[in-house]
Amino acid sequence: MLTVDFDRLGVRAGDRVLDLGCGAGRHAFELYRRGAHVVALDMDAAELENVAAMFAAMRDAGEAPADATAETVPGDALDLPFPDGSFDHVVAAEILEHVPRDERAIAELTRVVRPGGTVAVTVPRWWPELVCWALSTEYHEVEGGHVRIYRGDALLAKLRRAGLRPFHRHHAHALHSPYWWLKCAVGVNRDDHPLPGLYHKMLVWDIMRRPWLTRTAERLLNPVLGKSLAIYLRKPVTAADGSAGAGAATRDRDGERVARGA
Template sequence: MLTADYDRLGLRAGDRLLDLGCGFGRHAFEALRRGARVVACDMAVPELAATTETFAALQSAGEAAPDLLACAVNGDATRLPFADGSFDRIIASEVMEHVPDDLAALDELTRVLRPGGTMAVTIPAWLPEKLCWAISEEYHAPFVEGGHVRIYTEGELRRKMQGAGLDPGGAHLAHALHAPYWWLRCAVGPTNDTHPLVRAYTRLLEWDITSAPAVTRVTERVLNPVLGKSLVVYATKPVRSTVRV
């Protein structure tokens, strides 16, 4: 289940891509399949270990070139362990809402992106996220350690990107079918995985992800502009970048 659009990102074979907050690597794996040289970065060591195993499995199965860079790195978004201009493309998917100092994280992402490079930042969309926070205090921080610490508007994210020296461009919403799922989760308790309605909806989403049937794909495309759970904003680092003041 991909949130970022690789065509909008401008990803090409041979590009150096950073997947920040990679989790179990869904965006990193697709980038590797497309011929990118991939670094998956996260603070969670177990997820990085699983990502490394999947990289090896993809290359062994011939789904990705065996000589392509594919590695996982433990790192903090506000102090990235990479040199200036290390990456052609960056994906930071569902990361910024977790980071208390999101300005520092955006500064770091801008620093490690080469001039002329592009990034995709995805965050929970304002309306679905606002409803989740209203339904249950157990959905977000401080109740959830490491949980969501803010609700973004698109305008706020764009202003912060500009402050970091980026030129924000196009945007879109994604995953409309996931918004009602999380409202349901919040209504019955965010950790209540055994509730019959939650289990039924989970099976629906799993079927959608694995089978991609036309009925759900069309439904989501129609609903995304209104109910999309995730907002994606694309930005470019100017050849002459500015510095936050």
């Protein structure tokens, strides 16, 4: 289940991509399949071990191009272990809501993407998340849980202050919002309750089969009910960056117009 649209982000085979706070690796695996040079970073050693094992299994099964690479790196979003401009793209999916010093993390991901490169940031959408917090303290008051609820404009302002320029945004996973409301209503740790259990089975069926009916329903509902907000941004090319090209600067200006019209 992907939140980021990699075509929108502009990922091509051979690009170097950081999956920041990769978690279980869902975005990193798709990037690897697309032929990118993927670096999956997380603070959770157990998660990284599982992600590394999956990378190895994908290599053995021929699920990624032979010239693609994938590695795991333990690290902190507040102090990334990479030089400036190391990546063509950075993905930060459902991570900033966990970070108390989010502006520091935003500054770091901006630093490591090259001028002209792109960034995708996704967070839980404000109003579906607000419902979850209202229904359950267990949902967010756990170690490593969500520390804030983002309004889209407030997040955009932080990303702009870091020097990034938005060019598109969308919402995703509308069918998942009711599932989390049910979980919060009956107890997030009540795995035995039939209501969220049945809904979860439907979600798994949808992910595996991708039937026309539910895919169409989610696409139509995403603008209203989408669980996640995804924002796509570009790091501008400046005169100090040399000859990265007028074309990149033009794309930045176009991106600004798209973002304001969204």
